[in-house]
Amino acid sequence: MALTDADVQKQIKHMMAFIEQEAKEKVEEIDAKAEEEFNIEKGRLVQTQRVKIMEYYEKKEKQIEQHKKIQMSNLMNQARLKVLKARDDMIADLLNEARQRLAEIVKDPARYSVLLEGLVLQGFYQLLEPKVTVRCREEDVEMVQAAISKNIPIYKEAVKMNIAVKIDQERFLPSTLCGGVEVYNDNGKIKVSNTLESRLELMTQQMIPEIRVILFGANPNRRFMD
Incomplete structure (x- = not known):
């Protein structure tokens, strides 16, 4: 029994709807996969940058700590030198006083x-x-x-x-x-x-x-x- 034009058109429309549905599902699948890959790559990039940022600030923190230790050591050395100088000055003053007393002895x-x-x-x-x-x-x-x-x-x-x-x-x-x-x-x-x-x-x-x-x-x- 031969198909009528109406039957042919109906089959064509059915096939086109099927193909369109397949294409739509394929597009959605591709979009979903692309979104998933995008999120994975974004997470990887974010994690990589986070690690780099953490390493950068850890390095900066160590540099600051080291600089602070050096400054503290320099300040302590300066303070120690000032104390030693003050002590030497005091002893020098005592010796000068002793010399003055020697001069007094000579006057007697x-x-x-x-x-x-x-x-x-x-x-x-x-x-x-x-x-x-x-x-x-x-x-x-x-x-x-x-x-x-x-x-x-x-x-x-x-x-x-x-x-x-x-x-x-x-x-x-x-x-x-x-x-x-x-x-x-x-x-x-x-x-x-x-x-x-x-x-x-x-x-x-x-x-x-x-x-x-x-x-x-x-x-x-x-x-x-x-």
Whole structure:
């Protein structure tokens, strides 16, 4: 039985509707897959950027922390240096005060003459030479001569040795010194410096650790005391 034109048109419309439905479903499937792939890729990109951002800020945070540690260390070192300088300044002030007190001793002839006697005799004992030369300030010549005269018999009795002593009348010690003497052997190559400044310097070197402890207390980080 032959199909009529109406039947043919009906079948064609049916086939077109089917194809259109198939195409529509295919489009929806493609759209859904594309949306899914898009979301996956977007999530991957977002995660990648999030990781990069986190790494960037972690790095920045570490840099800031390191910079802060360096600054703190620098500030602590600066503070430590200031403390050390303040301590050194205090000790220097004490030494200056000691020098001023030495100058006061020299102004008292009775005390100074006794001090000179001890310094001269000590020079004799340290050299143990048969001939010595004594240098002093020009204004001290008379006192030093008296000290020499007094100490020669004491020295001879103690060491059983003669000694010839002269005062250098050509090269006097500077008047800027507080006082004291320098004692030389005969050829002038060996010297005992017994000026008040040199004695103060020697005592300072010997007592500086003790002075620091008295002024500032014991250093807890110090392992050795000598």
